[in-house]
Amino acid sequence: MFKEVIVVEGRDDTTAIKRAVDADTIETNGSAVSKSCLEQIKLAQQTRGVIVFTDPDYPGQKIRQTITEYVPGCKHAFLPKSEAIPKKGKGLGVEHASIEAIRTALQEAKAEYTDATYQSKIPREWIVEAGLLGGDYAKSRREKLGDLLQIGYANGKQLEKRLAKFQIEPEKFIQAMQQIIQEEQDAK
CATH class of the missing domain: 3.40.1360.10 (Dna Topoisomerase Vi A Subunit; Chain: A, domain 2)
Structure with missing residues (x-):
């Protein structure tokens, strides 16, 4: 139970x-x-x-x-x-x-961390470099990332907050992005 x-x-x-x-x-x-x-x-x-x-x-x-x-x-x-x-x-x-x-x-x-002082463990630069904000594949990458990290889909504005609220570790973020990029390459 x-x-x-x-x-x-x-x-x-x-x-x-x-x-x-x-x-x-x-x-x-x-x-x-x-x-x-x-x-x-x-x-x-x-x-x-x-x-x-x-x-x-x-x-x-x-x-x-x-x-x-x-x-x-x-x-x-x-x-x-x-x-x-x-x-x-x-x-x-x-x-x-x-x-x-x-x-x-x-x-x-x-x-979900509700303390107003929580900080994202994922730098904004990583989010941009990963192609999660703007660009042709951003939405699809955010959907896949949300599924892999078990945090659900978030739009570009909300992604950084969602990563912070659930205190996603950098290693998990990197692993998920590597998997997403590998799947994209395999699909080509």
């Missing part, structure tokens, strides 16, 4: 989580997270800890942001978009992920 309570968007997500792991969940029931839901998450964070595990899309990011502002210090699990696509039909979400993808995302959950 997971010690932490896992925050998901809805009932189908809870079903998928319970197929993969033994855990308690809190459902936000969409991106308009209610005050009572936030209070429930706050209590869970104080007593057991919380892992926020939302869909890899804009509404999922909005829910994460709302929870982070109200309940600082939660852990975050990220699912790559490629793992959240259904085999048939439309949509994108945790409910479509395989048991293994859910387990991996939860095992790799990262604490």
Whole structure:
């Protein structure tokens, strides 16, 4: 049984989580997270800890942001978009992920540093040199980097903050970028 309570968007997500792991969940029931839901998450964070595990899309990011502002210090699990696509039909979400993808995302959950004094361990120059800001491949590289580091996708403005908030070590960043560049070269 997971010690932490896992925050998901809805009932189908809870079903998928319970197929993969033994855990308690809190459902936000969409991106308009209610005050009572936030209070429930706050209590869970104080007593057991919380892992926020939302869909890899804009509404999922909005829910994460709302929870982070109200309940600082939660852990975050990220699912790559490629793992959240259904085999048939439309949509994108945790409910479509395989048991293994859910387990991996939860095992790799990262604490978000909320101290206003946190500093990125990755110099901005590295981000620029890695082609993550501007250029033809920047967006695709950021998507791959977010998946490899298990921090989710971030746009150019938010990437540096995301790397700092999750205190990504330089070695991990370098390894991920080497893998991305190697995959790009292999694809040519």
